[in-house]
Structure formats: structure tokens, C-alpha cells
Amino acid sequence: xxxxxxxxxxxxxxxxxxxxxxxxxxxxxxxxxxxxxxxxxxxxxxxxxxxxxxxxxxxxxxxxxxxxxxxxxxxxxxxxxxxxxxxxxxxxxxxxxxxxxxxxxxxxxxxxxxxxxxxxxxxxxxxxxxxxxxxxxxxxxxxxxx
Amino acid sequence: xxxxxxxxxxxxxxxxxxxxxxxxxxxxxxxxxxxxxxxxxxxxxxxxxxxxxxxxxxxxxxxxxxxxxxxxxxxxxxxxxxxxxxxxxxxxxxxxxxxxxxxxxxxxxxxxxxxxxxxxxxxxxxxxxxx
Numbered sequence: 001x002x003x004x005x006x007x008x009x010x011x012x013x014x015x016x017x018x019x020x021x022x023x024x025x026x027x028x029x030x031x032x033x034x035x036x037x038x039x040x041x042x043x044x045x046x047x048x049x050x051x052x053x054x055x056x057x058x059x060x061x062x063x064x065x066x067x068x069x070x071x072x073x074x075x076x077x078x079x080x081x082x083x084x085x086x087x088x089x090x091x092x093x094x095x096x097x098x099x100x101x102x103x104x105x106x107x108x109x110x111x112x113x114x115x116x117x118x119x120x121x122x123x124x125x126x127x128x129x130x131x132x133x134x135x136x137x138x139x140x141x142x143x144x145x146x
Numbered sequence: 147x148x149x150x151x152x153x154x155x156x157x158x159x160x161x162x163x164x165x166x167x168x169x170x171x172x173x174x175x176x177x178x179x180x181x182x183x184x185x186x187x188x189x190x191x192x193x194x195x196x197x198x199x200x201x202x203x204x205x206x207x208x209x210x211x212x213x214x215x216x217x218x219x220x221x222x223x224x225x226x227x228x229x230x231x232x233x234x235x236x237x238x239x240x241x242x243x244x245x246x247x248x249x250x251x252x253x254x255x256x257x258x259x260x261x262x263x264x265x266x267x268x269x270x271x272x273x274x275x276x277x
Contacts, residue, residue: 023174030174031205032161035217047218056212056222057205064176081191085200089226095219138226 003111003118003146007076011107012069017062021098024054027061044097051097059090059135063124066104067139070122076108078120079143086119086142094132101129109138118146150214150253150276156243159210163198163235171202198233203267207259210241211272214253223252224273233259233266243272251276 021041028038033055036043044052054061071078096102103126110121122139150156168182177199180187185196204227215221233239243257253274259267 027174030167030171031202031209033205033209033217035219037219053219055205055208056219056225057201057208060201061175085229087226087228088201088204089224091224092222 003113003143004077005111007073007108008111009108010070010073010075011105012066012073014103014105015065017065017102017104019054019062019096019098019100019102021052023061024052024058024098027058028055031055031057041098049095049097051099054096054098056090056092056135058096059092059126059137062096062102063104063106063126063135063137066106066124066126067122070106070108070124071139071141076111076120078118078141079146082144084142084144085140087138087140089138091136092134093136094128094134096128096134100134102126102134103128113146116145118143150245150248152245152248154245154248156211156245156255156257157213159206159213159241160238161206161241162238163202163233165235167202167235168196168198171199175199175201177201193232195234198235198266200229200233200267203229203233203239203259206239207241207257207267207270207272210259211243211255211257211274214255215274215276218277221274221276222272223275225270227267227270229266230268231261231264231266233261233264237261239266246271 106124243255247254255272
């Protein structure tokens, strides 16, 4: 059996996410990051940020809304029971602060088979309200026994 | 500026996720996949118990590597990882790293997260811009 590759090149609709202060704090607490610029407005502005700044990995929170439909798309056709998150890359740009509105678009860049496994590669690009890129991500999911 | 050179070890970082950490991370991230929060269901699909979110563990690798820049989130320019094995709550995770390239203030670090004998994140590379 071979993987179906019709979804390569497919783009999904943009999704926007409004970044809230308490969500940044909640996320920062869950990952245990200590720098007060992720909690306190005065600390953040004193360090040169526009407002309380999100930890870089907060990108998973604001990207999720755009990535969900891509991962779940039947045209991609991943078998979720046999799927694992195989790899991940983030390239960061402009920091994301409380009050930002982030727009993310997702696309499927590659689907291929190797050693009996299906590799499904997606790219997402996120920009803020000024059009500055905040993160560019590559998401690799692996499906066993394709 | 922090002076680092090729071959240097980066500061070791240790963290032990408590029993309920996957629940808090599920809420914070929005990822409520039951394999992370339901030990019974996780066992039914062949896992030893509910497992850590890979992206939480990746965040620990991000935090560990940002230590080199005193935690300044602007310093972390890129992080690339492969997820292997499964991470479990209530067991210590150690993140280590070795400087692979140091070119001016740009530093690339080979980094790994292990839990006991198990490398749960490997072939990872962090790129920092130190000021």
C-alpha cells in the first residue's frame, strides 16, 4: 500500500488568534519558565517589549487553530490511531506580546513513504497585526504501517 | 556577550513534571488528546500510562537552551527536534547540549532531552543569537 499524495500543495484558510495576557501567564506557568517578562507588564516593558511577551514555544497555541483543519483533513487521510508527532521545527521572528493578533496559514508541503511509514509534512507561517512574521513552522507527523 | 566556542557543553537543565502537569499543559495549550490525560485509555492503546505532550518537552528544551541568554526569549531563533520514545510524568528529565557552531553572536547547539535511559527528544538543534 502506498500513501496518497493528492494533498501535497494544499493550503488551508488562514486563522487568527488574539493573544491575551492571562493566556500567556497560564502557558508560561505550565512550561515553568521563570523570566518575569512572561508575567509582569512593567518587567516586560523595561526589557524593551511592547507588553508581556509570550515564551517562543507559545507559537503552538496560536498556530493550533490553523493547523487543526490541516491535520484532520480527510484528503490528507492520516490514520490517527497509528500517528505520532515525529518532528518539529520553529524559526522565530518578531516576539509575540499580549494584545497582538496573529494570523496563521497552513499548507501541506510533503507526503512520502519510507520504511513502511508515511511521513506527512506541513508548514505554517504566522504574522502579527503589522505583517511581521512571528514564526515559521514545519510539523512532521509519522503514520506507522501505511 | 557570553563567550562560547565549538565543543563547549551548555548548562545542564533538570525538570521533573508532576503527576498533574499534563492536565495543566492540556489546558494551557488546548491539546486534550486523551493519551496525555487519561492513564486508563493510554494503557488500552499500549502505552505505559498517560504520556507527556511532546511539545511540552520541546518547550523544556527551549527553556534549557535559552539559559545561555539568561532566559531572554528574543535570543532563541530556531529550534528543531525529533520526538522519540515517550516521556512520562513524575520522572526527571535532563536536557544537555553541546555547541556545534559559534559564529560571532550566532550559536548552534546540539541538544537532547533524556528521561532515565530514554532519549525522548534527540537530533535537536537550537540556534541562538546572543547579545
